[in-house]
Amino acid sequence: MPEKVIEVEHLRQTYDGRTFVVDDVSFNVAKGEIYGLLGKNGAGKTTTIRTMTTILPVHYGKVRILGMDVSENAEKIRRRIGVVLQNESFDFASVERNLKVYGMLWDVPREVLKARIEEVLEVFDLGPLRKVRAMELSGGQKKRLQVAREFIHDMDLLFLDEPTVGLDPIMRRSVLNYIRDKARRGLTVLYTTQIMEEADYLCDRIAIMNRGKIVAEGTSSDLKAKYGxxxxxxxxxxxxxxxxxxxxxxxxxxxxxxxxxxxxxxxxxxxxxxxxxxxxxxxxxxxxxxxxxxxxxxxxxxxxx
Amino acid sequence: MMPPSLRLTARNLIINTDPGTLLFLIGLPSFYLIVLGLMFQALIPNVVFDGRSISYAQFLSPGVVAMQPFIAGSIGGSMLWSDRRWGMFEQLLVGPFHRIDYLLGIIYVSMIFSVGGALLMFLVSYLLTGFVVHYLVNILLIIVVLLVSSILFTSLFLVLSVFIRTIQTYNTVTMFIFFILDFASSAFYPINGRTPLGLRIVSYANPLTYIVNSVRDMMFARLTGSDLVYVGVVVILSALFFVFAALSYRKAKI
The missing domain is CATH 3.30.70 (Alpha-Beta Plaits)
Structure with a gap:
């Protein structure tokens, strides 16, 4: 039986104590799998991710990440995951310095860090922008930096919350291929997107969320056969x-x-x-x-x- | 392996050590010392302190040294505000840290700015007034007071940056507090029997007064029992503000 990296059981989350933005959600993700979480705005995807990444406490239900309960082992879990947030996040520094500082925060050894910076600068086509300050980048370039930065450190599980917003089709394909390559080497990925083609291309399994619930789940072919x-x-x-x-x-x-x-x-x-x-x-x-x-x-x- | 809070301190230092921050840290107290210290000398040629006659600029020197924790604290508060505005707060909270590491990372960097700024102020003071702190032990005591004061002021500004939404409001409130605390303290003038009672009460309710008094006594090598009280007040206030900041910070919206 494949090792379960994400286990969510009957998760219910509320902000006001009355309405549930995540309502009885259950799913599992196996090691090395790319799992797509789809849904329109306000479906509950980001709240689910925020709970799994330990930002929000679990209100009802159970969430285990890498075999650990998020309510009890938040810090241990955070040491082994990577998160690309939906909103932009960067330091007021050049592209290269952003990557260096992030590597330092994750305690990446100096020599490894140097090699990884060069790798992601090339993969994400940020080489010519290495000395440009992050706040001067375009929206798509900032997004590239944000995704690139997360590959600076080692991790077992990566959460990507709409990581390709603002990317051109060539860069988008390049990013998706890079993620797929990492998954083939054992990285587990939880991926949210509004772009269905992306989910179709990348994800091994897909869950569609609507009004806080998972309303469909399966491989892309299963879903097309069932609903299409x-x-x-x-x-x-x-x-x-x-x-x-x-x-x-x-x-x-x-x-x-x-x-x-x-x-x-x-x-x-x-x-x-x-x-x-x-x-x-x-x-x-x-x-x-x-x-x-x-x-x-x-x-x-x-x-x- | 470097502890998480020190990694965050290093990050804060790298990201926030820019000319603007340094100018704010060094420029403002230097301006006070140069402009007020030298200009008022025409009006106040000498001040009697501990039975000695000293120049007004020398009297003012401990005041500008004691301002450093306040200025460094306000920079610390703006770091939290800026991280929340630019998404790094949430990004760091999903990183390999405890929440308290982030708070400590800001407090430590404020301490570094505070002591670094104070040492530069000693230099400026020496160049302007020829004033020297004679005993190494006194310098070490001053550093301890500045470190503890940094916790107090950084905590205060962290609380503000949790609740204030815009940077304009944050800057306005900072300047307002700065003027109140600065001018209602013993930084610019002695608080004594000739000070109006109301202002004397305000001054003794002001933590900066205790910091300035203790730093001044240490700089002039005039340590007395009351300095223990001053330092005690600063320690107690710092502990209270730190607890308050830690509680408020838990409510910081991402």
């Missing part, structure tokens, strides 16, 4: 489309955008032949046609709404 029974037909045509006529013929979810038609339905196999015949009778030429499986976005929308 909708498919989308994309048709690119040349010729004028009469939206009203199309809508009356296909009362499903029809979207017309210039010369592109999109129909979302459970029964694409039935609709597709009818659509082709319809377009032919209207003398509309089909340029391209495709059918797409539902994405994690569709699953999320369905589960959360």
């Amino acid at each position: 029974d909708l498919k989308t037909i994309h048709v690119v045509v040349s010729g004028d489309i009469d939206y009203e006529s199309l809508k009356s013929k296909f009362p499903e979810d029809v979207i017309v955008d210039n010369e592109e038609i999109r129909i979302v339905s459970k029964n694409v196999e039935d609709i597709l032949p009818d659509l082709i015949i319809y377009l032919k009778t209207k003398d509309i030429r089909i340029e391209r046609i495709s059918v797409e499986e539902s994405s994690l976005d569709d699953v999320f929308l369905k589960v959360v709404s």
Whole structure:
């Protein structure tokens, strides 16, 4: 049986003593696993993370991190975890000094620290910015520094609370690959994001939170199979489309955008032949046609709404 | 392995030792000593202290030395405020430290600023007035008083920075307290029978008076039994303020 790094049992958290922002949440994360916690704003993700990282006390339920109860071993746990907060955090110093000071705070030996600084400066493309003061960086650059800084020290478990906000697609992919590489070497990661593609690409398992509860959990494929029974037909045509006529013929979810038609339905196999015949009778030429499986976005929308 | 509170002290020193902080630490007391000390000399040529006639600038020297814990404490308070504003407070609380380590990290750095500033003030005082503290033991006693006073003032400003939301308000309150404590103490003038009763009461309710009095006696090598009382008051107040700061700090919102 794989070693459990995170064990959350019936966690309930409240700020005012009346409403529960986290309400009966339970999940486990195994060693080396990347676990995605998804949910819209206010779903309870950050409160759950703050509890697991010992910032907030456990009100009801049980939370064990690396085999230790968070209520009893907060400091021991903090020595073995890394946390990239959702909000920006940095010292008023250059990029390089931020990394050096952070390494010193974690008591990283000098030679190791030197090598790690060079590594993260390269991976996170911060080399040309090493002498720039953190407060002068752009939002995306600050985020890169914040994520890079956490890889300066050793850890068994990493919490990443929306770490790619503001990053360009190339850097985002590079960061995700770096995290995946670390997980393959045994690092356990708890990852929250609003970007479903990221969760799909990175996470071994995903939990979707809504109003303080976990409403769906599983691998990306499991979730798509369970909740993603909708498919989308994309048709690119040349010729004028009469939206009203199309809508009356296909009362499903029809979207017309210039010369592109999109129909979302459970029964694409039935609709597709009818659509082709319809377009032919209207003398509309089909340029391209495709059918797409539902994405994690569709699953999320369905589960959360 | 360096203890966590010392790692945080080193971090605070590295991050906060900038020209602005040093100017505030050294510039303001030097300004007092140079401008007030020398300018008032035209008006107050000599002050009688312990049966000796000394210059006003010499009388003022212990006052500016004793100001250092106050100034260092206000810098310490602004460190907490700044860490909360820029997200480092929460980041450090999820790091490999106890909550109390963070508090100690700030108090230790205030102590360093306080003693470092005081030593520089001795130098400025010597250059301006030729004033020398003759006995090493007195310098050591002064350092002890300054260290204890640093706990008092840093604790006071930590409490303020927990409850004050904007840096403008923090600076305004700091300046207000600074003027009240400075001018209602024995830093600039002796508190004696000729001082109006109301002001005398305010002065003796002011912890800076006890710090200035003890530092002045130590600088002039005139230690008496009342210095024990002064130091005792400072120790008790420092302990009380530290407890108050530790309790308030637990409520510090992230």
